[in-house]
Amino acid sequence: MASPPPAHPRRLLPLFLGLFQGALLLFFAFFVNYNEPSAQAADTNFMANQLYSIFPLFQDIQVMLVVGLGLLLTFLPRYGLSVLTHNFLLLNFSMQWALVLQGLLHHFHHGQVRLDLHNLLTTEFAAVTVLISVGAVLGRTSLCQLLIMATCEVPVYLASEWAIITSLGVLDAGGTITIHVFSCYFGLGVSKALFRTAQWPVHPKETPTPHSDLLSLVGTLILWVFWPSFIAVLCQPGDAQHRAILNTLLAMSASAVTTVVVSSLLERDGKLSPGHLQNGSLAGGVAIGTVADMAMPPVAALALGSLSAVVCILGFRFLTPLLVRKLTLQDQCGIHNLHGLPGILGAAASAMAILVASNNTSRLAVAGGGSLLAGLLTGAVLRLPCLPQPPEQLCFDDSLYFKIQDQNESLGPGGTAEEVALALKEHV
Amino acid sequence: MASPPPAHPRRLLPLFLGLFQGALLLFFAFFVNYNEPSAQAADTNFMANQLYSIFPLFQDIQVMLVVGLGLLLTFLPRYGLSVLTHNFLLLNFSMQWALVLQGLLHHFHHGQVRLDLHNLLTTEFAAVTVLISVGAVLGRTSLCQLLIMATCEVPVYLASEWAIITSLGVLDAGGTITIHVFSCYFGLGVSKALFRTAQWPVHPKETPTPHSDLLSLVGTLILWVFWPSFIAVLCQPGDAQHRAILNTLLAMSASAVTTVVVSSLLERDGKLSPGHLQNGSLAGGVAIGTVADMAMPPVAALALGSLSAVVCILGFRFLTPLLVRKLTLQDQCGIHNLHGLPGILGAAASAMAILVASNNTSRLAVAGGGSLLAGLLTGAVLRLPCLPQPPEQLCFDDSLYFKIQDQNESLGPGGTAEEVALALKEHV
Amino acid sequence: MASPPPAHPRRLLPLFLGLFQGALLLFFAFFVNYNEPSAQAADTNFMANQLYSIFPLFQDIQVMLVVGLGLLLTFLPRYGLSVLTHNFLLLNFSMQWALVLQGLLHHFHHGQVRLDLHNLLTTEFAAVTVLISVGAVLGRTSLCQLLIMATCEVPVYLASEWAIITSLGVLDAGGTITIHVFSCYFGLGVSKALFRTAQWPVHPKETPTPHSDLLSLVGTLILWVFWPSFIAVLCQPGDAQHRAILNTLLAMSASAVTTVVVSSLLERDGKLSPGHLQNGSLAGGVAIGTVADMAMPPVAALALGSLSAVVCILGFRFLTPLLVRKLTLQDQCGIHNLHGLPGILGAAASAMAILVASNNTSRLAVAGGGSLLAGLLTGAVLRLPCLPQPPEQLCFDDSLYFKIQDQNESLGPGGTAEEVALALKEHV
Incomplete structure (x- = not known):
């Protein structure tokens, strides 16, 4: 770390984020107000119930994304x-950015933007795609690169979601195709364009x-517990929502x-x-999304959950190494195995379930092909010289972003294992 | 670990679990469908409210079992x-197995099995008994042994629950007797039969x-926070449920x-x-279950909570060592102190509360004696030669079940304290 | 630790707590019963709905305080x-103590005390003030001192809350002034009186x-996710509660x-x-409390969230060192930056929002000045010779309160980093 400053324009991050916050404030000041339907509605109780039925599920999803997904990624020691x-940060940035984009769209149609919990939920789904996609390039990219990636991905997601749901008229309650398949291929596209030629050994x-x-x-485990809320939140209240919860529970079990x-x-010694x-424990939740609220026999949910775990793990064992070897395609967290393969399986199941294969193939093509292309373009943007990657020796290392205690200082009583290990090497 | 394969039939686990999943799929395919009462019911709103009132509590219990109990057991470093x-895995396996057994019982009575969230909740309670019982033998048993234990315990629990609740006609809202006392003595029975003669020193x-x-x-802390949901979920909505929540909060406080x-x-230096x-912080939740929804003065909940913490800690300090010394009875996690003693206290409180001591003594005898016997028999099954125990030096060790990084490889920057310590021993 | 017993009266803690539990039992036995309004009310359904709307938020707040705040404080390694x-322990003790005090007040007015979930929620808010205040003196005080501090703070809080809300007639839905500003200056007062002259270097x-x-x-992150529940729980159901949730989400984002x-x-290298x-991520939640449920433009919530993060971080960077240097004022967890400054900001925003600056200034004066004075007095009490502080070398050390494995014993395979490090120092 003798001379990172020239390679790392340290002021880029606060500049970019600061300007964005300023723009957001201006946008809100001019265009956004609260949606208060009960002012018009006769039945205040009805509105309050609406709120109480969506708010707990919204909180559950926040726990999943902020705590569950965050912890899942801490496997990098x-x-x-x-x-x-x-x-x-990406969750917050993407939600804010999606709010602006949604607002602009609505503004041009309906005048003032009216904010409610339902809007926020939609922006949260947009943010989920970003959080999944970055899994492909995690640890070898700078925070600035990830923010630019989010900036590109959110509008593409909103367009793709509109194309699949509104234009092709297909319900995808759990976001299997619109969220998981989309974000997987977007992330892989970014990774392919960003790490075009290199082929690393495993980083220590x-x-x-x-x-x-x-x-x-x-x-x-946190993601596993709250997944039914994620699937059920946008389902029709009543039987459909009940089915969605049960199917998700069965698939995940x-x-x-x-x-x-x-x-x-798969292991020689078992x-x-x-x-x-x-990853495998969550695959059922990804796959069940397309069909969770359909009136299908419960055995289908069980079968889909089992099958998706199988393809997820086979993907980790055989496909990921193959992609690295043949296509030099880096997939740091294995998002293709957790989101891509089970997502395709879910789409296929949905196609079989409603016997409109052509329709599904087309949405899958939109989600997969379109997002891959958009990802490749985004990855090319991330290679711009103004967005430098972290140096190889600082990849996967907190000290790149955080003030971490100096090793010799904290070698005393409070030292961590790694620091002790380093000291061991030097002293022994 | 030179030659574990002969001692450890590594294929037994996937074979057993795989066959079970296959059988479950077949069973579901032929017999199970969703319960959709609102199709018949005139009042859809009413059904939706039913769902909304049970689903958040169900999620809370999932958090308790999957995250809270899981973390509680990580005291083994x-x-x-x-x-x-x-x-x-045991939670999922036991819930699936309980679904099958419940389904078979209903099938013979009513034709097709109709699945809803309430069914799943009942199977979850069956799974809780398994999760508690395994605490007695944790760390010294193989995963296969634990699965066989679950296979035996779930039907015994369903029978015992039927005997206590349906046949003896007693309400036990929080499962103090049907769940905690039952599973405690079942687990101790298994431990006694499984580790009949041995008497280990503390494993390093x-x-x-x-x-x-x-x-x-x-x-x-997670278990402590969500315990009121566990107690309240099956109570009568309205005052009884309100009382159950308040009593649980008071007892746990x-x-x-x-x-x-x-x-x-108890400690010389305080x-x-x-x-x-x-453990002690949770004892009140175990004891309050029998009486939580009764109309008793709030001071009783406080007193019961205090007393159960006292017996729990005295149990850890004096009874557990005594059981090991006199009865060679191993109780790894001290389930007798957390579930047995406070459970008996709760049953006694309930007896005093409703002045039908004879009735309670009989249920307690059913739960305690019956489950101890069933546990002893199950423990004898676990000693079958086809279910080998882990070798002594691999007890309490993740490397028995998981691919763990080789020690020398990861001694570098990423090494953990233990690896460093081992290296220290070798190098210094 | 050769001779701590004389300096540390180890029996003081169990004696104090035990007597308190006994007194609590007596008080409950004579004065407290459950509030069962549905016995009188015609509409049982209505009561049940009341319960269902408050209970999930109550649980969320319990998660925040027990798990979220607990983990936040584990930054001390x-x-x-x-x-x-x-x-x-402080949460439970303070809630019980507040129940007694509340009960005494009501008893003298209305005869028997009637307990419900709403009462418990109010006592929880009293406990929050204690949990915030102790942040100022954490690690250098004994558990007995903290309990005495809670004993003093809870009645002062109840009086101050009554003065601000009931007497001055101001709504402060999220407790910005009544909880955050109050507890911050109380804690600082205690710290100032307790550590009057000393001026330590950073403890290793x-x-x-x-x-x-x-x-x-x-x-x-756990606190961040559940903060909207904390703000919304006491708001008017319907639009006001909806606005409170949205405003909190915007401010925290x-x-x-x-x-x-x-x-x-602020950092040279970014x-x-x-x-x-x-801390900064939570500042918005502190500041938004005064105005969260008001009908103001959403941009105000965003601006308040941004500003409060700015003052919080500037406080950590510039004000805390200044307070130490100039006023020898110790603030271990920086509560002045997270609760004091954003709280004042929130009060100012509320003043601007409702154009009654005089009114607000007076409440702020009550909360700030009064609590600082009460804190100073409390701190003076904590200096009594019967309440010894922990010796300097045992500050911030679990071994003061917990039976921790002897270092040489656990140096084997299960040793922790610190123990290994210590061993390293001795052996190498």
Whole structure:
């Protein structure tokens, strides 16, 4: 770290974010007001109930994204503070940016923008796509690059969501296609364009420790528990929502058990891989989204959950190494295995369920192909000289972004394992 | 670990679980459908409200079991990944297995099985008994043994719950007797039959570190916060449910304060034991279950909470060592102190409250005696040669179940304290 | 630790707490019963709905205080068990004590005290003030001193809340003034009176490690997610509550983004400070409380969130060192920056919003001046010889309160980093 300043324009981040906050304030000052339907509505009680039915689910989703997903990403043992912070900042930035874009669209149609909890929920879905996509390039990109990536991805998502849902007229309650498949191929496109030629060995700071794996597994468990809220929040209240909750619970339960089966079968000595558990247990939730609220036999939810765990883990074991070798395609967190493959499986299931395969193939093509292309373009933008990548030796390292205690200072009673280990190397 | 394969039939786990998932799929395909009462009901709104009142509590209980209980068990410092995974897998397996058993019972009575959130809640209670019971033998048993234990315990629980609630006609809203006392003596029975003669010293990997104690305490706090949901979920909506929530809050608050008092009194220098805090703070929640929704003076809830914390901690301090010495009875997590003693206290309180001591004694006998016997039989099954126990040196060790980084490889910057310590021993 | 017993009357803690529990039981036995309005009310459904609307928010607040705030304080790397336990015990003690005081007040007015969830919520707010105030003196005070501090603070809070809300007739939905400003100046008063002359260098055990910072950040994120529930719980159901939720979400989102901007600008090399993130992200929630439910343009919430993050971080960077240097005022967790400054900002915003500056200035004076004075008096009490402070070398150290494994014993495979580091020093 002798001379990072020239390579790292340290003022770019606060400048970009600061200007954005200023613009947001101006936009809100001129165009945004609260939506207060009960002022008009006769039945205040009805409105309050609306609020009470959506707010707890909204909170559950916030827990998933801020705490659950944040912890899931802490499997990188020296990069925990950074992933928690990046995840948190990207969520907030993307929601604000989606609010502006949504507002502009509505403004041109209806005059003033009216804000309510439902709007915020839609912007949260936009933010989810960003949080998934960055998983492909995590640890080797700067925070500025990730913010530019979010800036590009949110409008593409809003357009793609409009194309798939409004234009093609398909319901995708759990966002399997509009969120998971879309963001997966966007992220892979970015990764491909950004890391075009390089082909690294495993970075020494990339390998999880038992402790970072444990925290990451806690993140998985939080996501697993609250996933039904994510699927159910936009479903029709009543039977459809009830079905969505039950189907999601069944699919995720099957995923959890099947993950242990498949992971244990794949290892010569029958041991489990923490990475398989962290991802496979959630695959059912990704796949069930398209069909969760449909009136189908419950066995379909179980089967879909099992199958998606199988493809997720086979993807980690066989496809990811293949993509690296053949296509030099980096996928840091394996988003193709957790979001891409189960998403495609869910889309196929939905196609079979409603027997309109052509329709589904077309949406899948929109989500997959379109987002891949958009991702490639975004990745090309991230290679601009004004957006430098972190130097190789500081990848996956909190000290790139945080003031971390000097190693010699804290070698005393408060030192961490790594610091002790380093000291060991030097002293012994 | 030179030759574990012969001793450990590594294919048993995926074989067993895989066959079970297959059978579950078949069962669902033929017999299970969704319960959609609102199709018949005139008042859709009413059904939706039913759903909204039970779903948040159901989620709270999921958080308790998956995250809270999982973290509570991570006090074993080198076994965290394993306890989280075992807890998570056993929850899912037991719920699925209980669904099948419940379904079979109903099928023979009413034709097709109709699934709803209420069914799932009942299966979740069945799973809780398994999660409590395994606490007696945790760390010294293989995952296969635990799954067989769950296979035996769930039907015994369903029968015992039917006997106590339906046949003896007693309400036990919070499951004090049907869940806590039952599972405690079942687990102790298993432990007694499984570890009949041996009498170990403390295993070196068993001792908590400050950090594993901290994570475990976070688990306790999560359980503590959500416990009222567990007690209230099956109570009559309205005053009874309101009382159940208030009584649980009072009992748990008294437990927390009393735990500090008693733990501090028991130590010569007034220090606290992390284990006392992790368990004593929850004892009030166990004891209050029988009487939580009754119309009794609030002081009773406070007194019950205080008393149960006292017996729990005295149990840890005096009874557990006695049981080991006199009966060679191993109780790894002290489930007798957290679930057995406070459960008996709660049953006694309920007897006093409704003045039908005979009735209560009989249910207690059913729950305690019956489950102890069933546990002994289950423990005998777990000693079958086809279900080998883990070798002594791999007890309480994640490396038995997980691919863990090789020690020398990760001794570099990413090494953990233990690896560093081991290296220290070798190098210095 | 050769001779702490004379300096530390180890029996004081259990004696004090035990007597308090006994007194609480007596008080409940004679004066407290449940409030069961539905016994009188015709509409049981209505009562049940009341309960369902308040209970989830109550649980959210419990998660914030017990888990979120507890984890936030674990930034002290060797003091994690202690802060979790102190926070948890103080919450329970303060709630019980506030119940007694509230009950006494009501008793003299209305005869028997009637307990319901709303009462408990009010006592929880009283407990919050204690949990905030102790942040000023954390780590250098004994648990007994903190309990005495709670004993003094709760009645002062109840009086001050009555003076501000009832007597001055001002709504402060989110408790910005009544809770945050009040508790901040109370805590600073205690600190000033308690540590009158001393002026320490940084204690070696005070410095966070990356791992303790990570756990602390998880605490921040939990607080951040659930903050809207804290603000909304006492608002008028319907539009006002909806606005309160939206305004809080906007303010906290602006805080999160602005924190990154300001923290990055303040460092020469553009890095972030974990402490800034842990506190600044929450500043918006503190400031928005006064005005959250008012009908103001949404841009005001964004602006208030941004501004409060700015003053919070500037406070950490410039004001805290100044207070230490000029006033020898110790503020361990920087409560003046997170609760004091944003609280004053919120009060000013409220004054501008409702154009009754005089009124607000007076409440602020009551909250700030009165609580500072009460804090000074309390701090003087804590200096009594019967309440010894922990010796300097045991400050910020779990071993003061917990039975921690002996270092040599656990140096084996299960040793923690610190123990290994210590061993390293001795052996190498």
